[in-house]
Amino acid sequence: MSVHQDALTVVAALDGETVTSDDYTATNEPIRLAYIVAGCDDPAAVVRDLLPRLVYRGLIYGEAHSLAAVLRHLAPTIGRSGDHWVYSHPWRKEDHERLQADHPELVIDPVTRLEIINELAPVYSDYVANVSVFDMAMSLETAVFLLHLCRATQPASVADYGSGFSSWVFRHYAANNDCVVHSFDDDPEWLAKSVRFCARNGQDTDGFNVWRLGVELPAVDVTFHDIGGGELRNELMAPVMASAARFAVVDDCQATKHRDRFYELIEAQELQGYALLQTHDHIQRFAMLGAR
């Protein structure tokens, strides 16, 4: 399916009778639309086709003839997109409020968020179209958070476990900042794909390593945990979190078994833990943050 058709399918879903205002997917579709539009070959054509429907759905309003204008119009909606997620799950609302109080620099304002979406979208579109798939790849929302986290906290070293788009995001940050990046994967073929993807999209290919049992993890400021599935993911969570001197971002915490493990570990490692509203994506995934 072309990106253009994909965008039209999303809008068709928005027009469907089953989508209601408190449907999570509907409330987050603007984010997906924003990056589909930003990442496609012919944004003008998509915007032309989408415009009447977006206006009809109340997602944008007034005159919007350019991609920049459409994205600007989407910004307030994106800013509100997490409300249902937060308010229908009180513990998540509490986490978000604690994050705002403890680390206000990590709460991304809607316009900055949109700018980062726009910055990452073309490369993310390439990644999900040609390397991975939407539901295996980290979400664009989590990628936006990782880049913002780096810009806000200026880590000297970072590591991602489960290479891929996260490896590119960290290198994209390190390209203009003094930061050492390590990327690990347990699958050598996947690691090689990640290296090729980074090279093809203009990033450094140093620092990629195969993860094996017994490998000592580098001590870094920030880790991103997104490696393997099931038990392996839970087993590796402990060393990956322990090797982060400042922040550990743990993906896929919508899964109760991973979230429960995360809670055990923040207690054992004396970290503060937060469910990250800002990483909630269109298929209900989200990451959690451990902070020292």
Ligand SMILES: C[S@@+](CC[C@H](N)C(=O)[O-])C[C@H]1O[C@@H](n2cnc3c(N)ncnc32)[C@H](O)[C@@H]1O
């Ligand atoms: C969720 S993925 C890692 C994603 C990565 N952090 C990213 O930014 O996209 C977890 C593991 O699944 C494997 N994997 C990733 N994408 C895959 C795909 N499209 N098909 C098969 N395996 C994949 C890799 O070995 C990877 O470490």
